[in-house]
Amino acid sequence: MADKTMQLSDVASHVRSGMTVGIGGWGSRRKPMALVRELLRSDATDLTVVVFGGPDVGLLCAAGKVKRLVYGFVSLDSIPLDPHFRAARESGTIATTEYDEGMFVTALRAGAARMSFLPSRAGLGSDVLAMNPELRTVASPYDDDVYVAVPGIRMDLALIHLNRADAAGNGQYLGPDPYFDDLYAMAADRCIMSVERIVPTEELTADAAPQTLLVGRMFVSGVVEAPGGAHFTSCDPDYGRDEAVQREYAEAARDPGTWAAFEQRFLAEGTR
Structure with missing residues (x-):
């Protein structure tokens, strides 16, 4: 199996202005915050971001990276x-496509099914x-039912974070919820996956069930070992959300000077 490992510093080279970028979690x-940090460091702008949003959305909006947001919600839980995000939404500085979560x-x-x-x-x-x-709506060819015809979303690039992976790109989640990271990987032309640890393939199922292998290697373009790569969001069971840093993040938004200091620290060291 091919070795797909890459360095965090390589991530920005895969991003171009105008791309459609999906962010898992x-x-x-379990947001791929280390990957988002590299996206913030890149020169890419005018991005269409596809997301069940959290602080990843706020950081990208604050940096002026987002042209359109396609989302089910944006919340810090x-x-x-x-x-x-609220400031960008209320000011109209970003275009939005807001769907029901089921849609x-x-x-x-x-x-994912093309x-x-x-x-x-x-x-x-x-x-x-x-x-x-x-x-648009569509009539069933079999009965009188009518459905919403939900357009498929294809992405140029997906960024996801899982607990473990092997070097070939088989990704494993160990927390209580897979979210939809597998769909992001399948619906993107390229997927970069960060993980807490890269381990030998046989170790993935040594102490965990096979169904925890959420993402298959055929859908992954690059694997980055990034311990703490979801911080300050949670990555159960490895660590919970850093509520102190999240509060600092939200409070810093009230003042441009305070925000500039927080943003610089986040970009420099991941707020650790």
Whole structure:
């Protein structure tokens, strides 16, 4: 099997302005923060970001990297609203495509299957259709049902973070929830996966069930060993969310000078 390991410093070379970039994780949980940091350090702008958002979205909005956000929600979990995303949303500095969570997952599934759309009941009779007038409905060919035709999302690049992987790119989660990182990998032309540890292949299932192998190597372009790579979000069971740093992140947004200092520290050392 090919060795797909790469260094964090190599990540920025895979990003170009105007790309559609998917970021895995969920809210403020198992976000690929080390990879996001490299994205922030890059020259890339005008990005379309596809995400169940957390502080990754706020950081990218604050840095002026986002042109459009395609999302199911943006939350810091223990802090309901991300201040930078809220400011960008209210000021209209970013374009948005906001889906119901079920519709968002359907869009990922369609993209992963290379389908132009998949039908969904989610969104019917809701304001999601009014907010996204480009959405269409489709009649079932078998009965009288009507569904939302949710367009598939394909991404140029996906960034995800898992607990373990081997050098070939087989990725393993050990926490309580896989989220949808496998769909991000499958729906992207390239996927870079950071992990807490790169281990020999046989070690992946030495003490864990085979179904914890979430991401197959055929969908991974590069593997980065990044201990603490999800900090300050959680990466259970390796570590929980750093609530103190997350509060500092949210509070720093109130003052430009304080934010500049926080941002510099985040870029320099990951707020550790």
